[in-house]
Amino acid sequence: MLKLFQYNWQVRDDWFTWCKDVPEEELLKKRVGGVGSILYTLFHIVDVEWAWITLDLRGEQVPKHPTFEEYSSLQKVLNLSRQYRGDVEPYVRSWTSEMESKIFSENNPNGETENFKYGEIMRHVIAHEIHHIGQLSIWSRELGKKPVTANLIRRGLFDN
Amino acid sequence: MLKLFQYNWQVRDDWFTWCKDVPEEELLKKRVGGVGSILYTLFHIVDVEWAWITLDLRGEQVPKHPTFEEYSSLQKVLNLSRQYRGDVEPYVRSWTSEMESKIFSENNPNGETENFKYGEIMRHVIAHEIHHIGQLSIWSRELGKKPVTANLIRRGLFDN
Numbered sequence: 533m534l535k536l537f538q539y540n541w542q543v544r545d546d547w548f549t550w551c552k553d554v555p556e557e558e559l560l561k562k563r564v565g566g567v568g569s570i571l572y573t574l575f576h577i578v579d580v581e582w583a584w585i586t587l588d589l590r591g592e593q594v595p596k597h598p599t600f601e602e603y604s605s606l607q608k609v610l611n612l613s614r615q616y617r618g619d620v621e622p623y624v625r626s627w628t629s630e631m632e633s634k635i636f637s638e639n640n641p642n643g644e645t646e647n648f649k650y651g652e653i654m655r656h657v658i659a660h661e662i663h664h665i666g667q668l669s670i671w672s673r674e675l676g677k678k679p680v681t682a683n684l685i686r687r688g689l690f691d692n
Numbered sequence: 693m694l695k696l697f698q699y700n701w702q703v704r705d706d707w708f709t710w711c712k713d714v715p716e717e718e719l720l721k722k723r724v725g726g727v728g729s730i731l732y733t734l735f736h737i738v739d740v741e742w743a744w745i746t747l748d749l750r751g752e753q754v755p756k757h758p759t760f761e762e763y764s765s766l767q768k769v770l771n772l773s774r775q776y777r778g779d780v781e782p783y784v785r786s787w788t789s790e791m792e793s794k795i796f797s798e799n800n801p802n803g804e805t806e807n808f809k810y811g812e813i814m815r816h817v818i819a820h821e822i823h824h825i826g827q828l829s830i831w832s833r834e835l836g837k838k839p840v841t842a843n844l845i846r847r848g849l850f851d852n
Contacts, residue, residue: 536815565833566826649850655696656844662819663842666826673725682823684816690809 533654537624539684540581540661541617546680547574547668548610558675559606566667573668575600575609577661582616584657585623588636589650627654693814697784699844700741700821701777706840707734707828708770718835719766726827733828735760735769737821742776744817745783748796749810787814 551559551570559571567576579598586592603609632651640646648656665682672679711719711730719731727736739758746752763769792811800806808816825842832839 535811536819539815539819565830565839646846648845651695652845652850655699659696659699659822659842659844662822663826663829666823667830669823670725670827670830679725682819684819685808685812686806690812 533627533658534624535689536658537621538689539687540577540658540665541621542687542689543665543680543682544574544577544613544661547665548606548613550672550677550680551606554675554677556606560604563671563674565670566664570668570671571604571606571609572600573664575603575612577664578609578613578616580660581657582620584653586616586619588638589653590623624654693787693818694784695849696818697781698849699847700737700818700825701781702847702849703825703840703842704734704737704773704821707825708766708773710832710837710840711766714835714837716766720764723831723834725830726824730828730831731764731766731769732760733824735763735772737824738769738773738776740820741817742780744813746776746779748798749813750783784814 551574554570556571560569562568563570567573583597587594598612603612632649634650636648636650636653637645638648662682665680669679669682711734714730716731720729722728723730727733743757747754758772763772792809794810796808796810796813797805798808822842825840829839829842
């Protein structure tokens, strides 16, 4: 489980670096598909990972959920990513196979109770980020820029 | 490991169904980014999963590697996906944690030997497909069509 989270964090950081060479108006520009802009995509990835793990799986309470309007600059999203990783990473590192089948229950918007296994949510979070990063790769080529590699091999993730 | 492969296979099949409502010229049309077209993306996903697992990890020999030119219709790519899944699925189902650190070695185009852990390659294959599916979701919206959901939850993957 940890390796795929580490992959996502490394790729996400590579995209933050990629963003530094792109004018902020391009990062904020409304695009077709996904959640609509490069920076909002990165905010969304950061927010969703944190919300599932910290609010749902760990059951922490927060006074207020962040909105993109409060974080609509590269530096703010990067800072949020670092802050939230500090919350998320210890949980991912402490993951054991016994946690796989724990049940998280919530009410969906229709008022029905939905049950998810913890292992299901962890994999959902992993796939969610990789999917949105795939969208960034298209927008990158539309901007005429080479995207960050999506390769998981050759990142040193399995060196020890 | 199996759950993420099953997720990819289910999403892939959903995209094959999605394709049935799209004119083949749109499926073959050259687009910006990724490997360049919707159908070539699906072929590429199918081919890469099979090649890593069957040729590299299982070490099978084949007379000839398929090319997209031989499979450039929806039905042909769908048939190839079914055929290759028959090769790949038993391996994924037989995966055990002892296989994680086995080493696969190959020579890269520069003539240098590269070593990868089997667990690294399995996760690379998983991430590879999710990434390319993210690209399809952008092209889907450009076509004015709703993409297949990328959600891993609510697919029944963890029901038993």
